Amino acid sequence: MSPKPFLRIENIRKRFGSVVASDGVSLEIDEGEIHALLGENGAGKSVLMSMICGMVRPDEGEIVYKGQSVRFNSPREAIRQRIGMVHQHFMLVPNLTVAENYILGQGSALRVINDMDKVHARIRELSERYALDVRPEARIEDLSVGEQQRVEILKALFHGIDLLILDEPTAVLTPQETDRLLALMGDLVKDGKTVVFISHKLDEVMRVSNRISVMRDGRLVKTVNVADTDARGLARMMVGRDVRMELPRGPAAPGRIVLSIENLACRSETGLPALRGVSLDVRSGEIVGIAGVSGNGQTELSLALCGLLPVDSGRVVLNGQDITGLDPARINARSVAHIPEDRHKHGIVLPLSLGENTILQRYNESPFATSGMLNRRPIREHTRDLIRRFRIKSRDVDQKISELSGGNQQKLVVARELARNPDFILVNQLTRGIDIGAMEFVMEEMLKQRDNGRAILLISTELEELFAICDRILVMFHGEILGELPPDRNRLDELGLLMAGQTANVVQPPLAG
């Protein structure tokens, strides 16, 4: 007799207007397992998990948890039943401290907060126990994304959980942080907890999970044991066809220098030195990668290049013209495209429609506007065209972009930027949150741009992304470029050392010619 499942989802349905996000999903989660959930962008993973944790109410169907049928009207009720979720977009109040975030909503509204010491102690204790490195008195806004995520996980532990749901937890993490997170999942399971996590990265899914469920178009395709599958098989289940893990590409034909950065120095938003004299050139027809552990100046480099961060010294020259210190609109107008690291902050405007978002920088250009008035028809047509080409899962060009799944928002940003026919494309995390099928497509698009003579600077913490499409890889450490390597997977070790700030091995010519 098999044990009763820990959590059973029975024929769940959820519609948003005409979009069917869950089309009769049934799924079983066992106690103490790590269960991965895979699926294309917009397959309905986040919505399904949100229904389990009380964020979204199902239209139909049943959730049976620990042998009882449950129906949560709010995340709070789910937390009371010891179910916690870390969302794709964090739920942390930036101007509060970690501890304040944890006790938000706890106890009566009129309660005087006089037990902060105890709360801090508990947080420290939990943080030590799981090696999370969370300081209870830190303000959220001062923390990096990786730290914020640990804060979110610790929040769930703080509230006490048996089931932890993680929605694309590794999308924003560096490889090191990812390793750490995967280890943490193992620790949690050892402590008797159950973990469900959503991911687009097949290797990590294969590494840690016991079972894997694949979703497509709002349905559950299959649940398999890890032992019975491999990455290729999973990819086929997700996308419905074979996915090439290796992109075919010809050699680059670099031309003239498009972008030249000379000795650029600037400080981060918090005023600390972030770039300490960065120099590099990007030629037309090549993709230059910047690898590095996040927090080594990549964010500041991309912000400075598009005019969002003041430059202290040095120059940025585009097509022979000095663009240092120009404002973002002027830089934009000089044929610079930008795919930002944080799409919600710098990429899209959530309450605006898909159409409005696609013309954010071009609202004043023909044919989208004539003498200051927007022309709806060309905007819609252009947007529809992008949606078709990039297979962006959406209902209508007039729907709010906030209604799209995370990966589809990212695809729209990429589509919009490439459609502008830029000379120079600045990318910080190209495929963040994009499924493997779409990733293949987006990377192919980038290669096409390269072959059309665009200059591309790709900043990424995903080494796979860099290896797949870059022509050369620069490594950034502590605000400096430490070295350059060809995109050769055999030299991963060297790359790793450089990323850790060790130059010694590389200054000399590499061992094997």
Next chain:
Amino acid sequence: MDDMMLLTFLATLAGAAWRLATPLIFASIGEIFSERAGVLNIGLEGTMLVGAFCGFATAFATDSVLLGLIAGIAGGMVFGLIFAFFTITIKADQIVVGAALNLLGLGLTAFLFRTYYVSTGKGIEIAQPINIPWLSDLPFIGEAFFRQNLIVYSTILVTILAALVLYRTSFGLTLRAVGEHPRAADVAGRNVAAYRYSAVLVGTGLAGLGGAFLTLGHSNQFVEGITSGRGFIALAVVVFARWSPIGAFFVSLLFGLFYALQLMLQAQASIVVPYQLLQALPYIMTIITLVVVRGKGAAPSKLGQPYDMR
């Protein structure tokens, strides 16, 4: 001016500054509650006027300063309820509703005053200064700080209380979250709308109190437009104080000082600056501070935005 005279002048100035700062302290601290929760209430001026009028009318009828103050607070809160209903429940634009309430407050109080009180010409009993034993006899300092009425003294209490509520209670914590990331507060199980209502009511109650002080603790009469822009200056105080109650207390004192200086300079026959220029001093200072204290600051990030529950 010899030294003695200068010291006397300064003591009088400091005392007057605190008195004149009092309505600003109440109104700006109230507005801090509102704005921390994400609600920008520019209807402070109208709300203060209503407080001033309700306080006056009640004291007129009952001869009680205390009842007057309570009525001032209540009047402010009624205005707050209207504001909250339109901006939080109906989700109308906060600026538009605030502007409408300013006009309503001015018109309504002027109309009621003219209809019922203007012909009587009578004033009311106002709160009397209370000399704090021993301290009030200190030279100069006594005059400035220890011979005020209870309402003025209470600004210290209100400031400390406001800071404690905002930073040391679950209510205050939630308010701060609601203005910054309402969804997080919602997910944590707090009712965002209810908190915004409470914040607006606290805010307008305090604004009403600030208004009532003008008729019950300062002048003994109601005059049309008696607030003369103090509601707007309180809005500036909030920005200058970076949304902190203790900051608001001191910034209000600074503005109180401008008011007091203006009044006392007018009284100095020897100074030949046009008095209109002096009168404009607090307003000029407001503009200057708003220009100087610009840049990204501590403004709650969801200030002015309604919250849609999913």
